[in-house]
Amino acid sequence: MNRIFSGIQPTGNLHLGNYLGAIRNWVALQDEFECVFCVVDQHAITVWQDPKDLLRHTREMAAALMAAGLDVEKHILFNQSMVPGHSQLAWIFECVARMGWMSRMTQFKEKAGKDRERVSLGLFAYPALMAADILLYQATHVPVGEDQKQHLELTRDVAQKFNNDFGVEYFPITEPLILGEATRVMSLRDGSKKMSKSDASDFSRINLTDDADTIAQKFRKAKTDPEPLPATVEELEGRPEASNLVGIYAALADMTKAGVLDQVGGRAFSEFKGELTDLAVSVLEPINTRMKVYLEDTDRIDAVLRDGAERANAIAESVIRDVYDIVGFLRV
Ligand code: AMP
Ligand code: TRP
Numbered sequence: 218m219n220r221i222f223s224g225i226q227p228t229g230n231l232h233l234g235n236y237l238g239a240i241r242n243w244v245a246l247q248d249e250f251e252c253v254f255c256v257v258d259q260h261a262i263t264v265w266q267d268p269k270d271l272l273r274h275t276r277e278m279a280a281a282l283m284a285a286g287l288d289v290e291k292h293i294l295f296n297q298s299m300v301p302g303h304s305q306l307a308w309i310f311e312c313v314a315r316m317g318w319m320s321r322m323t324q325f326k327e328k329a330g331k332d333r334e335r336v337s338l339g340l341f342a343y344p345a346l347m348a349a350d351i352l353l354y355q356a357t358h359v360p361v362g363e364d365q366k367q368h369l370e371l372t373r374d375v376a377q378k379f380n381n382d383f384g385v386e387y388f389p390i391t392e393p394l395i396l397g398e399a400t401r402v403m404s405l406r407d408g409s410k411k412m413s414k415s416d417a418s419d420f421s422r423i424n425l426t427d428d429a430d431t432i433a434q435k436f437r438k439a440k441t442d443p444e445p446l447p448a449t450v451e452e453l454e455g456r457p458e459a460s461n462l463v464g465i466y467a468a469l470a471d472m473t474k475a476g477v478l479d480q481v482g483g484r485a486f487s488e489f490k491g492e493l494t495d496l497a498v499s500v501l502e503p504i505n506t507r508m509k510v511y512l513e514d515t516d517r518i519d520a521v522l523r524d525g526a527e528r529a530n531a532i533a534e535s536v537i538r539d540v541y542d543i544v545g546f547l548r549v
Contacts, residue, residue, distance in 0.1 A: 238362025408457025
């Protein structure tokens with residue numbers, strides 16, 4: 218059986234990178250796979266979150282995911298902290314994974330920066346919780362953006378080591394699904410930095426909640442180089458900002474970068490940015506409108522998450538029972 222799991226942090230500023238790198242693929246994969254999607258509030262608190270903001274962002278994220286087209290009846294959508302199995306399995310994985318593995322995680326190094334001694338222990342252990350998220354549902358496939366590749370390799374290592382240590386064939390070796398032409402959307406201000414929720418400049422990203430004027434303004438101000446657009450993908454080499462905008466266009470239009478350049482090669486950026494804006498608005502505006510409607514009824518969002526959690530828990534509980542037996546824990 219094939220099962221998908223993926224997660225996203227409720228930390229506000231859901232942006233075009235999240236949409237093109239992850240959410241859009243989640244929506245597309247729903248026909249083929251049984252899916253479990255999770256708003257990972259426990260991951261969010263590895264860095265400080267104001268409790269009121271966390272709760273609001275959890276609901277906003279759920280609303281955005283539903284607005285983007287997740288079918289919450291056919292599939293499961295819930296928030297992580299509602300299903301105790303995530304913490305239970307994470308602890309066991311913290312005892313399977315090695316300090317050295319965690320020390321090599323680039324996301325930890327980036328987030329901790331120079332202040333390594335002062336970040337939370339949870340930030341260091343974050344990938345063990347992520348492995349637990351995935352393996353708690355024995356997921357076979359995980360759709361994510363490029364930046365999560367290393368965490369998924371670690372998930373495979375955890376599954377393998379658990380199976381070896383305990384002499385079982387219990388956890389599957391999960392496959393990452395890194396799909397589309399925009400697996401790593403870059404900042405609009407700096408083509409060497411990824412588009413991120415935490416960038417201080419709002420002009421670095423297109424938020425899913427931006428209106429048409431804001432989107433137009435952000436693309437107009439997006440950094441580019443003075444050359445016109447090239448005719449081939451090879452010529453995008455060494456032009457990170459151009460490559461990023463072409464990739465965004467391609468992903469939004471469901472085309473390849475080569476296909477886009479066939480159409481727009483030779484044009485000036487000013488013209489291309491106008492077309493990119495129209496395309497982005499046509500994709501994002503309906504999502505934005507639906508999201509606002511969902512957010513008017515937070516009781517309904519909470520009910521969706523609770524119902525999802527109940528269904529997720531049914532899977533999770535049976536895995537935890539098996540794992541407790543494998544590890545040698547006496548259970549209730
Ligand atoms: P996060 O916002 O870190 O919880 O990420 C949620 C999902 O969005 C993950 O699958 C990430 O890989 C993906 N993602 C985040 N930022 C980007 C980006 N700039 N480009 C492509 N995918 C991204
Ligand atoms: N670490 C992921 C991110 O920051 C979010 C995440 C948590 C996740 N658990 C997951 C993604 C499990 C895929 C599968 O983007």
